[in-house]
Amino acid sequence: MQAKEEIMCKRYRMQARGWFAGLVGGALLALAAHGAWAADETYNFGVLFPLTGPNAVYGDVFSKGVNLAVEMINGEHKLSRDIKPIYVDSQALPQPAVVGMNQLVHVNAVPYMLTAFSGVSNAIAPLGNRFHVIMVNGGGVSPELAIGGYFLNDIPLADQEIAVLLPYAVKAKKIRKLAVVHVDDPFGNTVDEQIRKQCSKLGCTIEPDLSVNPGNTDFQGEVAKIRAAGPDAVFIASYGQQQNVITKQLRNGGVNVQLLSYSGYGVGPTLKLPEAQGAIFDNQSVSFEANALSKEFHSRYVKQYGSEPNFYVANYANAVFIFADLVGRVEKEKAGVTGEHLLAALHRQKTFDVIGGQVKFSSRGTVTVPMQINEIKDGKAVPLTVVNP
Amino acid sequence: MLFWQLLLQGLAAGAGYALIAVGFALIYSTTRTFHFAHGVTYALAAYGYYAALEWLHWHPAAAIVLAACIAVAFGVGVDALVYQPMRRTAASFLTLFAASFGVLVVVVNCLVLAFGNSFYSLSGKLSQGLEYGPFVVSLANLLEIGVAAVLVPLVLALMHRTRLGTFFRAMADNNELVEVFGFTGRRYVRLAFAIGSLCVVPAAVLAPYIGGIQPGTATVVTLIAIAATIIGGIDSIAGAALGGLLLGVAENVGIWKLSSAWKPAISFGILLLFLIVRPRGILGARGRRA
Numbered sequence: 001m002q003a004k005e006e007i008m009c010k011r012y013r014m015q016a017r018g019w020f021a022g023l024v025g026g027a028l029l030a031l032a033a034h035g036a037w038a039a040d041e042t043y044n045f046g047v048l049f050p051l052t053g054p055n056a057v058y059g060d061v062f063s064k065g066v067n068l069a070v071e072m073i074n075g076e077h078k079l080s081r082d083i084k085p086i087y088v089d090s091q092a093l094p095q096p097a098v099v100g101m102n103q104l105v106h107v108n109a110v111p112y113m114l115t116a117f118s119g120v121s122n123a124i125a126p127l128g129n130r131f132h133v134i135m136v137n138g139g140g141v142s143p144e145l146a147i148g149g150y151f152l153n154d155i156p157l158a159d160q161e162i163a164v165l166l167p168y169a170v171k172a173k174k175i176r177k178l179a180v181v182h183v184d185d186p187f188g189n190t191v192d193e194q195i196r197k198q199c200s201k202l203g204c205t206i207e208p209d210l211s212v213n214p215g216n217t218d219f220q221g222e223v224a225k226i227r228a229a230g231p232d233a234v235f236i237a238s239y240g241q242q243q244n245v246i247t248k249q250l251r252n253g254g255v256n257v258q259l260l261s262y263s264g265y266g267v268g269p270t271l272k273l274p275e276a277q278g279a280i281f282d283n284q285s286v287s288f289e290a291n292a293l294s295k296e297f298h299s300r301y302v303k304q305y306g307s308e309p310n311f312y313v314a315n316y317a318n319a320v321f322i323f324a325d326l327v328g329r330v331e332k333e334k335a336g337v338t339g340e341h342l343l344a345a346l347h348r349q350k351t352f353d354v355i356g357g358q359v360k361f362s363s364r365g366t367v368t369v370p371m372q373i374n375e376i377k378d379g380k381a382v383p384l385t386v387v388n389p
Numbered sequence: 390m391l392f393w394q395l396l397l398q399g400l401a402a403g404a405g406y407a408l409i410a411v412g413f414a415l416i417y418s419t420t421r422t423f424h425f426a427h428g429v430t431y432a433l434a435a436y437g438y439y440a441a442l443e444w445l446h447w448h449p450a451a452a453i454v455l456a457a458c459i460a461v462a463f464g465v466g467v468d469a470l471v472y473q474p475m476r477r478t479a480a481s482f483l484t485l486f487a488a489s490f491g492v493l494v495v496v497v498n499c500l501v502l503a504f505g506n507s508f509y510s511l512s513g514k515l516s517q518g519l520e521y522g523p524f525v526v527s528l529a530n531l532l533e534i535g536v537a538a539v540l541v542p543l544v545l546a547l548m549h550r551t552r553l554g555t556f557f558r559a560m561a562d563n564n565e566l567v568e569v570f571g572f573t574g575r576r577y578v579r580l581a582f583a584i585g586s587l588c589v590v591p592a593a594v595l596a597p598y599i600g601g602i603q604p605g606t607a608t609v610v611t612l613i614a615i616a617a618t619i620i621g622g623i624d625s626i627a628g629a630a631l632g633g634l635l636l637g638v639a640e641n642v643g644i645w646k647l648s649s650a651w652k653p654a655i656s657f658g659i660l661l662l663f664l665i666v667r668p669r670g671i672l673g674a675r676g677r678r679a
Contacts, residue, residue: 052506053506053507054505054506054603056505184650210649211648212649212650213649213650215603217602218402218599218600219600220398220402220641221398221641221644221649221652224398224525225391227394241508241601242508245601249600252516252518252527253525253527254518254520254525274512
């Protein structure tokens with residue numbers, strides 16, 4: 001009798017397990033079907049920006065350009081489906097960025113994505129190249145980002161920036177001795193290398209050449225060294241909040257010479273810093289009068305956000321416009337919207353009409369555009385001159 | 390001249406380290422608690438001061454009082470809510486250390502959630518460099534040296550010339566015997582945490598004017614306090630102050646010929662050297678009975 005009850009109990013348990021497995025399986029199938037259906041509704045592309053942490057200030061600026069471009073493209077209804085950005089937080093750090101990239105590649109299966117920051121872009125590039133996902137960088141400027149393949153830059157890299165800024169600054173500000181403070185990471189080290197190359201060409205000396213840890217906040221030792229060397233100018237190659245702390249401590253430590261920097265210096269919090277006034281930096285020149293798209297984007301941006309768009313905004317908006325352009329071409333060819341097809345379309349097209357005029361990618365995935373040299377005055381970047389490299 | 394400028398900066402940094410290490414040493418020597426969360430006291434006081442000044446627009450004096458209240462409340466609170474219940478169950482030194490480490494990790498993560506990972510710094514007269522001939526030093530740095538010069542002797546006087554200090558030293562020597570004589574040790578433990586936590590406030594308040602603050606500062610400060618206390622002699626408060634001063638000077642003078650990236654290596658290199666050559670620290674032998 002007892003044995004019979006045990007057999008019955010076992011049977012019930014097995015039946016219950018079967019039901020449970022069936023329910024879980026059904027739920028998973030439904031989820032997968034929903035995912036596939038949802039994925040079919042829109043053309044998704046990935047956006048791997050720092051949304052938290054000390055560099056979230058950049059992610060915020062970049063996202064404004066992306067969102068407005070998406071709004072403009074979807075409003076035109078030129079594609080058979082809307083386009084949709086899938087945001088993932090990179091924290092501007094390589095490790096979280098690789099996790100985010102894996103999500104975009106394997107879970108969201110995007111054929112195209114936007115990336116920012118040199119360390120992050122370097123870290124994710126092998127994944128994108130392996131899984132055939134086009135990656136467009138509009139913010140990182142390390143010369144190491146001339147990777148090619150599926151990796152594109154629609155921003156001029158630091159070697160191009162320094163090749164324009166230093167000849168101007170050396171001549172205009174009569175710089176004989178230049179001090180360099182650079183962050184000790186792939187970006188900072190390659191920028192430092194470029195400065196050395198340019199300086200040796202221009203006949204200026206570098207003293208002292210100081211590297212700082214990315215998380216460092218106390219630069220009193222560096223300031224003392226710079227002050228003792230007595231340079232004519234100091235080049236700051238850092239980013240985020242750290243460049244503000246370096247600038248403040250330089251001025252507080254009695255270093256009152258000309259400050260020079262690269263395009264990353266031209267962000268809101270730095271421009272507003274009292275200690276940064278008078279600093280000179282360069283970035284790509286973007287004319288918002290260049291074509292109808294530029295004018296429309298500019299007027300809508302000013303209306304929507306109440307501020308002027310900068311070149312970062314234009315670069316990331318352009319990356320979205322290029323995505324829509326490529327999707328349109330692939331749709332006409334009735335091919336699937338995959339990384340391979342989009343890249344083939346890009347190689348056929350090469351030149352794109354975007355904000356600021358035309359952009360053309362080299363085989364190394366870089367662009368050559370006019371550069372603008374700016375001075376910070378009254379919390380704004382005031383253009384000094386435009387240079388055509 | 391660069392050497393003397395770096396030495397001056399080293400003295401200022403060392404003064405800050407000394408203030409933090411003195412608080413840590415006072416808590417450790419009297420309560421035998423390896424208060425790993427001491428750096429959190431520093432970070433909370435610094436964030437409290439910053440928030441009161443920048444976001445609530447309080448008067449600096451009121452902001453300092455708030456920072457002090459936060460520091461004392463945190464120190465005493467951790468003792469009452471974490472260490473005391475564990476001591477009642479006769480928890481080992483290692484268990485208390487693990488709990489303290491846990492508090493540090495949890496609070497640092499809470500700070501990240503509340504304030505983000507960004508640096509926060511303050512500008513003003515305190516942060517501006519003042520030129521004295523070839524030297525430049527900020528008012529914040531001078532204040533740090535001045536406060537340490539007053540506070541460290543005060544704490545030493547408290548330990549050696551007051552009745553409270555006698556209790557603290559008695560507790561450090563033999564806590565059970567103190568209780569046998571009918572004194573309640575718990576009250577004095579609480580007082581030790583309050584005074585030890587209060588010691589970090591000047592350094593915490595001046596931190597946003599000197600280098601800026603971020604949540605990770607809590608861990609760095611804890612490690613420096615521990616290194617300074619070990620270098621100075623684990624039971625010696627005067628030794629901890631000397632250890633802090635030595636670390637500050639060595640870190641800054643060390644970058645005279647090296648890159649600043651070597652700063653942590655210099656500090657922990659000195660710690661390692663002491664552990665090998667003189668494990669009881671600078672004043673360790675005398676400090677055992679201090």
